[in-house]
Amino acid sequence: MSIEQNSIDPVLIDLFCVELEAQAKILYQGLIEIEKKQKDEKLLESLMRAAHSVKGAARVVNILPIVRLAHLMEDCFEISRKEQKEIPVERVDQLLKSIDFLVSLSKVNVKEIAEWLNQQASLVESLMEMLGKPPEYRPPSTSQTVNLPPKEPESQGLTKVQAKDLELEKKEKKSEKKFEKSPTLRISAENLTRLMGLAGESLVESHLLDPFADHLQEFKIQLNDIEKCVGFFKKNIKEKDLSEIAKHYLTTFHRQINLLFNQLNQCIMKFDDYIRRHVHLSDQLYQEVITSRMRNFADGVEGLPRVVRDLGRELGKQVKLEISGESTLVDREILELLESPLNHLLRNAIDHGIEFPEERLAAGKSAEGTIKIDAHHYRGRLAINVSDDGKGVDLESLRNKIVEKNLVSTEMSKQLSESELIEFLFLPGFSTSGKLTEISGRGIGLNVVKDTLHKLGGSIRVHSSLGKGISFHLQLPLTLSVIRALIVEISNNFYAFPLVHIDHALHIASNQIQEEDDQIFFDNGEEKISIVHAWKILELEDPQHSSDQLSVVILSEQLKSFGVIVDRFVGEKELVIQECDRQLRKIPNISSGAVMEDGALVLIIDVEDIIQSIAHFISKGSLMDSFKDALSHPLRKKILVVDDSSTVREVESQLLSKQGYDVETAVNGVDGWNALRTKTYDMVITDIDMPRMNGIELLKAIKNDPHLQQIPVMIVSYKEGEEEKRKGLEAGAANYLTKSSFPDGTFIKAVKKILGGTE
């Protein structure tokens, strides 16, 4: 049963997708909970309501397969409620899969929904089939032990498990006052960026009021001086020398001056008040907009209970996830970037940390392991703890492994402390797991976690207790959108080095500089640090700055340090980051930009990038991928490819660049014509059938233009007729090929004939 795109109302579909997302969340949460609290009436009802809402919404937008799917889901919950039956774990699997499907549907582009749905038709059918039948017992894929449902503990651990359950119930009742999410609003990223820009500018403008106030004060002072003058005048003139009229005017004059003075005074006071209020308001607006980037931690960990459940099932372990600090505010970008590290840590915990149920019982623990994730603010940073009550790290076996891998001698390994040992876990390719499972053991996970955190300006620490568990402590900045940086001047513009990535900044007297083999060094007593001029690395204009002192920023990575010479240090500031590469490709060595409080722009240095550039510059004496170098390839021939098909443009570009030509493309005749008027090309290759201006028209235009007529034009077209060929050649084409000439080299041969090779 296929769906027509034009039977779908785009506005309604948009709302439908929003609704799907919201209901899916409820269904996910509810399903995970229902597995632990089977037959809970309230939970079942809310699940039914959610499924029912999806059904209703799907009816409104007239997508029948979803209506049927949602109906079947609703039935599952209904049956459980009416017949007081538990939902078997296999059924929960199926329901989760169905929700996955709904979530992917909600993310599809509105214009492509019909096509997508039709493609997914067989998946939907199979989902519906599964839900319509009674569930088959499907054992978990790697079953080393039979998965023990929590209600049938072995008699040995009976009392212990029961007691634990009771305690949990008490705890849950206490925390039933669960974290309530405040109503949220959707807002596009651009909107938010504009708001940030305007709020920032408003703050800048409000600071500009101060000079005005200062000027007014000056007026007041000058007015006061005039008043004094008048006073002295009156004192020093003899009354009898003044006529009546003169006296009258003098008095009026004095009085007016005084009046003016008082009025100005009043005005100044009101103005000062106004400035104070205005700055306060702009400041609050600004802070509020910055905070709007924050989201609740809960939003970022929504999917984790499901991950834990599925993994536990697959590995034959019983695990539950406890999350606290859901209302902790986290920058939305950090939240997104946290998803991957948290996933890694969870996988590690379930695979390596949490033991199998029998192992746990034998060790006197509950059959079900617990992983706790907690988020809170600590000392102006975001602190996240991930801990499990598994078996911890076996330090001795770790010690052996390290020696085995020749990372450290046996002697040294004996002297390593617990925390030093654990650091080794973060090395790439390191894993103490004996086997490679699909999930972990490759030793990649922890290394990635550390890397991701480091990139965000954060850190990770580990504590392990053998037999009791392991905990990871992550520390992150509160927000990525604001960073503290050292502002410097380079070639008359401002640049910023994020404080967290620099070693230090200092002044070096020019007599402390040493030169050796064309390199500049300075000796800081411990090592020789190479230093380079920032303007050279960034390919800016030589600031012609000379002074006895050099301002140098020291950057380091692993073991090497480098110094970057700037014109001068300006100061330390907090900057609100703006991306600067939306229209421009990534600028080498620059990560982003910011607007300072006085409206001046500053570009933020990408320290990781610039270290690479400096290293390259020092060893090779030149810059990597120098832009200027790329420009000055005067010997390379430039070809303009004009075709409205992106595939053809791509194919031709590739073929030509491989031969060493510089290729640029245009999407139709007009675009090509425009390109020709802005740059010089050695040759044009064009299609014929294109919108707005076809190849023949373009060819004629070129031949009629005195500046362009000598450029050879080759036609490459689908049209193979003799008539077409004749028309092309008559119009002035240097050659006429068909598109079948690509594979057999005719195309390249023809180009070479016209241009004569690549020199």
Next chain:
Amino acid sequence: MDSLSVLVFRLGKEWLALSTIFIKEVTHSKPFHAIPHHGHSILKGFVNIDGEMKLAVSLHELLKVEPISGIHQSNRMIAIVNENDNWVFPVDEIDGIYHWVTKEIEPIPVGSSSNYTKGRMVQESKSIGLLDEELLFTGLKRSLQ
């Protein structure tokens, strides 16, 4: 549409007009921040518009208009926008906003060598070229390559 609302401005000796749909705002000139590794003639750098960093270009360079020496240059810039592309360029003089009757605009045939304009209008004894926004925006994008 019977009429077209345009902003008329001068670059060098040339009077030009652009549909106001694409005009974001007209502001005073502001300093540009150089872009590292770009020894570009058309791309001038970044500039602060309403608290956001935008790209500043020289339309004089793109349209190959000679600057006139000696004549006082205004300190104005125009910020234009098309979907997600933003550009800012300095101009020599701002005339104002006018409503042109579409029928009266003299079309310029596609393929002729006039620069980026798609029409012409005579107003107060000035010959004003109506910029072709499609060519303008793609031309600007192309200049980044």
